Amino acid sequence: MRPLIAGNWKMNGLTEPSVALARAIRHGLGDASVEVLLCPPATQLASVTGIVEGSGIGTGGQDCHAKEQGAHTGDISAVMLRDAGASYVILGHSERRQDHGETSEMVAAKVRAAVKAGLIPIVCVGETESERASGAQEAIVGQQIAASLPEDFDGVVAYEPIWAIGTGKVPTSADITRMHDFIRKELIRDLPEGANLRILYGGSVKPSNAAEILSLPEVGGALVGGASLIAEDFLAIIRAV
């Protein structure tokens, strides 16, 4: 499987800068040997999808509701994301788990909705700084995987240590490898043969560290936050694969 480099724009992107960023990435990409995904805010999803159409670059949502439709003011369903052109959706990001009280059970319901709508879920897991300091990282990530993913999960998992997100701190290559191995072993026993499992790393991925992180055999790509908002940086990360 090709590595996946996904840009999570988070809550950034008015119309003009979003259009400019998507165009710059499209035009700067060339023949990428990796799969590239842009996850803009929902308000920009349809227009960014239109800009990258035909380029091989995909688009994704940053969250979805577990239901298809109904009286859920302010929410967006997986079907709506699909309708706006998305092929992926990020689920269970720590910013949603922490800021919106999302539990792994809620994430699991969203994963089911996403798959039903034809989207590939990118499910985020990761430990806090104190959980790592106490050596509990595998227990925490193991619990998140067990409760967030269905037994036959065949999508993407993103390992994002919470303490590495937007901080400039990055785990050592040995720690990333150990955790990715652990996640693969947790998942593999329930996966059908030939499953499309990819495990991404996320957390302060930059042009300066991308080559080292992405050269680790266990790492199937990256979920990039801040650096995905600067076209040259995001393109440099893609080229580092």
Ligand SMILES: O=C[C@H](O)COP(=O)(O)O
């Ligand atoms: O979804 C992306 C991650 O939260 C990483 O964000 P960051 O690259 O700004 O650390």
